[in-house]
Amino acid sequence: MNEFLQAFVSLLAITNPIVAAPLFLGIVVGMPANAKRRAASHAGFAVFAILAGSALGGRHILELFGISLDAFRTAGGLVIILVGLEMLRGSPSGIQQDEASPEDPRDRIFVPFAMPLVAGPGAITTAITLSVTYPSRLYLPVIALLASIACALVLWLTLRLALVRQRLATPRVERIFTRFMGLILVAIGFQIGMLGIRDFFKLGGA
Template sequence: MNEFLQAFVSLLAITNPIVAAPLFLGIVAGLPLDGKRRAARHAGLAVFAILAGAALGGRYVLELFGISLDAFRTAGGLVIILVGLEMLRGSPSMIQQDAASPEDPRDRIFVPFAMPLVAGPGAITTAITLSVTYPSRLYLPVIALIAAAGSALVLWATLHLALSRQRLVTPRVERIFTRFMGLILVAIGFQIGMLGIRDFFGLGGG
């Protein structure tokens, strides 16, 4: 349970649904209410597909390039720390930022909103890191997949709530939530990174 909570909080913090909500509202501004709700559902599904794909295929990509799991855990922890430090400043990480596309709002739900604004390089790296940090005997990164599903569900719920309570998503709420989640990310990133260093150099007890 503790491993799942840590994985879930990591992905939830880095996808940052509170900050994503006003971006989503701007993208779907020209759509009818039914279209906005459908877009929120599609956004959640797209984010889950991206993160789940990273969790499932990330290990094989690392093996293809000859990168050890412990080394990637250390590097992934560093990325999470850097994202968290930027978020502590009260603004979304630049790793997750991209210019909005002038295309149809429904197209922008997938690019750039789902990727890279929400499930950007930082979130993808986190999903891969979690998949190698918490392996399963079933040869599936179960914890990472459940965390990805939970994060996508929270994103969908947040976007759905934002559509009916747009005034609640104020700049002040965004800044407070971003700083808090940034602190959580820094702590989790340090823990994952230190575990990677310990195992890479064989410093574990026993």
């Protein structure tokens, strides 16, 4: 349970649903109410597919390129730290920014909203890092997969609430939540990175 909570908080911090909610509202503006609700479901499913795919296939990708799990854990922890430091400054991470934006609002739900604004390189790296940090006995990254499901559900609920109460995600709430989650993300990134360094140099136990 502790490992699941850590994985869930890591993904939740880097996807940052409260910050994503105003972006979603801007994309779906002018759409019928039922279309907005469908768009929220599509966004949640797209984010889940991206994170789950990264978690399930991450280990095989590393093996393909000959990268050790400990080296990737260390690098992944560094990426998480950098994203968290940018969030501590009160703004979404630059690693998640994308200037390209298709014209069709329905297309924008998937690109750039789902990827890379929510499940961008930072979130993908986090999912892969978690999958190799907490491998299950069944040789599938179950903890990272469950965390991806929970993160997608939180995003979906946040978007639905934002549609009902569009004043929920105020600029002040955004700033406070972004900085708080940035601090959590930095701490988690340090822990994952130090574990990778420890195991890479064989300085500690399993």
